[in-house]
Amino acid sequence: MNNTDTFINSRLEERKLAGSYRTLKAESNLIDFCSNDYLGFARSMELKNNVNNYLEKQTQYLNGATGSRLLSGNTAFYEALETEIACFHQAEAGLIFNSGYDANLGLFSSLPQRGDTIITDELIHASIIDGTRLSYATRYKFKHNDLTSLEDKLKHAKGNCYIGIESIYSMDGDQAPIEAILTLAETYNAKVIVDEAHAIGVFGKGLINQQGLDDKVFARVITFGKALGTHGAIVLGSRLLRDYLINFARSFIYTTAASFQQIATIKMAYELLQQSDKQQRLLSNNITLFKSQLGAAYNLIESNSAIQSLIISDNKRTSEIAKTIQSKGFDIRPILSPTIPAGTERLRICLHCYNTESEISNLTNLLKQLLHD
Ligand SMILES: Cc1ncc(COP(=O)(O)O)c(C=O)c1O
Known part of the structure; x- marks a missing residue:
């Protein structure tokens, strides 16, 4: 060998x-x-039928996206859906990624710079860990859902500081003390990013919305592969953040866009979610x-x-x-x-x-x- x-x-x-x-x-x-x-x-079957009926009426679409969003892969339909989903979640803007993994990788690797600080819960999802590893910022972990431990790290933060949490943790299923984390973040001028992969659909529009905190978080990641039963994800935040990610998030830039069928299925899944x-x-x-x-x-x-x-x-x-x-x-x-x-x-x-x-x-x-x- x-x-x-x-x-x-x-x-x-x-x-x-x-x-x-x-x-x-x-x-x-x-x-x-x-x-x-x-x-x-x-x-x-309802979602499947809705998708099939919808696709039948759209005669113009291509089988594949033909390129990345920045080249030939973007469509008005794609952007309209991003606006629709952002409105549904009461966010200013949204950018769709091909998966939740890509969304977290792109966001956490591109935003924090050398000299900045990223603090994440010790149970944070691997996609966020991988994103932070690709950034040049200083990284800290705080004990799971432990505000004292988080504050301890916040005291050492330098530059722009980002806190990464999940609203529902993927391995334990428990909730983050979101409001208390936001209060602490405000004291230390840190920005909070919340992954809502396991909250969307299970708790309506997600826990951030349910707790009336839409304006308080810096960004949210919503994935479509769990309760929405399809695939892909959206980063929700300001228009400025969306423009930044289009320019700097490599997992957004250097990949073929999702196909029309995929995007249409996400649209239909959101419609079904709102029906009942x-x-x-x-x-x-x-x-x-x-x-x-x-x-x-x-x-x-x-x-x-x-x-x-x-x-x-x-x-x-x-x-x-x-x-x-x-x-x-x-x-x-x-x-x-x-x-x-x-x-x-x-x-x-x-x-x-x-x-x-x-x-x-x-x-x-x-x-x-x-x-x-
Ligand atoms: C908390 C969390 N974030 C992100 C992801 C990644 O999402 P996706 O499966 O769409 O890549 C997952 C899925 O495993 C997850 O549990």
């Missing part, structure tokens, strides 16, 4: 030994307690049911969102329990270190509007049995 293959093999062996080897799995027939399709939009709150109510009932059935005796992280994480600790034990649950017909996935810190390995259970009462009861009964063994 040459040196590169030896290196690759040894890294993969390390993963296997740690019980954290990753493999791809094709779709299964198991009951979905793992996807991000919280409102069932990805599987919605039935799916949101069903989801909310399921979250309440799941939590009440599992009770306080279990190591469930406090969360009112669709993400309910049950800490098991230890990669091997978490994997084994997940495998047993999968063998009984439920699709739940173990989340292992290094994706999350060692010692917090967990079963991450995602609830949806389409999970039935009996599915939830059967799952919670099984969890109780397994965790008492």
